[in-house]
Amino acid sequence: MNHSNNRRRACGFATSLTGTVHTNSSARYPSEALVGLGFRGWISGYQSGDVSCWEEVWRLYSGLLGPKRGEAAVSALASWSKSVADAARNPISVHPLSTCGFCRDECLAISMIAACQHNTCPAMRACAFALIENSMVDEVLHHAGTYALTLRSVEHIVSPSWIVNANTFVDPVATRPM
Numbered sequence: 001m002n003h004s005n006n007r008r009r010a011c012g013f014a015t016s017l018t019g020t021v022h023t024n025s026s027a028r029y030p031s032e033a034l035v036g037l038g039f040r041g042w043i044s045g046y047q048s049g050d051v052s053c054w055e056e057v058w059r060l061y062s063g064l065l066g067p068k069r070g071e072a073a074v075s076a077l078a079s080w081s082k083s084v085a086d087a088a089r090n091p092i093s094v095h096p097l098s099t100c101g102f103c104r105d106e107c108l109a110i111s112m113i114a115a116c117q118h119n120t121c122p123a124m125r126a127c128a129f130a131l132i133e134n135s136m137v138d139e140v141l142h143h144a145g146t147y148a149l150t151l152r153s154v155e156h157i158v159s160p161s162w163i164v165n166a167n168t169f170v171d172p173v174a175t176r177p178m
Contacts, residue, residue: 034060038057042077083144087139111163113147
């Protein structure tokens, strides 16, 4: 998976999570950054119990999308992130909020949403499986689909270049029956 250009672009946007959001059309915020940073912030909030992580995500989404559309997107993000956190065999790895680039689990999450938005079912299921490391993917995929559709409705579509071969990320131990 080589997303070095995307990772570099995302670096400039990580600071927007805690700073001013620029919403003019000439500086369009990339959809993969919106997904990745939203996922990062929401998972961080679940893991730390610190609601300020969620408040940062809310500021980002409402600043970019407006309060009404931001509320719909954050609600779908929260449901999807919770389903991932609840279904995961191991804790989900995310970078700190202000870190540049995306880690493995964040890239898989972005890829899952891209696959949902581009109707690439095998990739979508493989990303979910690789992310949560078990076969209980149906609820995760349900919420991923809702989030992906919500983002599409506000014209945030993740590039299909973010869809990865998630099978390369699967731990062979995770595929064995427990």
